[in-house]
Amino acid sequence: MDFELLKDWFTLENIMGLIEKYRTFGPVPGILLPLIEAFLPFLPLFLFVMANANAFGLWLGFLFSWIGAAAGAFIVFLLVRKYGQRRILKVLKRNSKVQKLMNWVERHGFGPLFILLCLPFTPSAVVNIVAGLSKISIAQYMLAVVTGKMVMIFTMSFVGYDIKSLITQPMRTVIVAVIIFILWYVGKRIEIKMNMNVEKEKKFRRAK
Structure with a gap:
């Protein structure tokens, strides 16, 4: 396979053409493209999100991209959590850098993960794998993924749909920043409650 040719194919026009070609399937192409990117991180997520925003409109495009990216x-x-003890992943797990990242994820929980998943250029594939190998709870990671990806995908959709508005209407940029803070704060409060419930369960088991 000629990867240079493949790389050249990924343009906004080509991806929008692909979505239009399979428009009869409704939102499926718009959801599948960002979902596949979670397994093949070399694919251009930003272009997928931009194409969705332009093909389906800002809000529907954002929704389909968010569902696909979060689900992926x-x-x-x-998958990493389930098969983490297999030989290949065991070798990865023993790597000192991976262990440091795993310990960091376990110690800090939702907050830093949320921030990492908000950032468009974070290697989310690495974050997913490290979190899967760590002992962070499924509920905690799901919360970080849903909220973090929401912010990241909305920002991408917003920029891709109307890039000029970031300069001509700075109030919109301020609103996006406020939304990011609110989601982070709400997520942090939920995480604290979840941790309190876990501690209560541990104390209850010890009492038995």
């Missing part, structure tokens, strides 16, 4: 990340996480 969570599936990768679950």
Whole structure:
């Protein structure tokens, strides 16, 4: 396979053409493209999100991209969690850098993961794998993925749909920043409650 040729094919026009070609399947192409990117991180997620926003409109495009990206990340996480003891992943798990990342994820939980997943250029495939190998709870990671990907995908959709508005209407940029803070704060409060419930369960088991 000629990877240079493949790389050249990935343009906004070609991806939008692909979505239009399979438009009879409704939102399926718009959801599948970002979902597949979770397994093949070399694919251009930003172009997929931009194409969805332009093909389906800002809000529907954002929704389809968000569902696909969040579902893909969570599936990768679950697969790594389930098969983490297999030989290949065991070797990865013993790597000192991976162990440091795993310990960091376990210690800090939702907050830093949320921030990492908000950032468009974070290697989310690495985050998914490390989180899957760590002992972070499924509920915690799902919360971080759903909220973090929401912010990242909305930002991408917003920029891709109307890039000029970031300069001509700075108030929109301020609103996006406020939404990011609110989601982070709400997620952090939920994480604290979840941790309290876990501690209560541990104390209850010890009392038995």
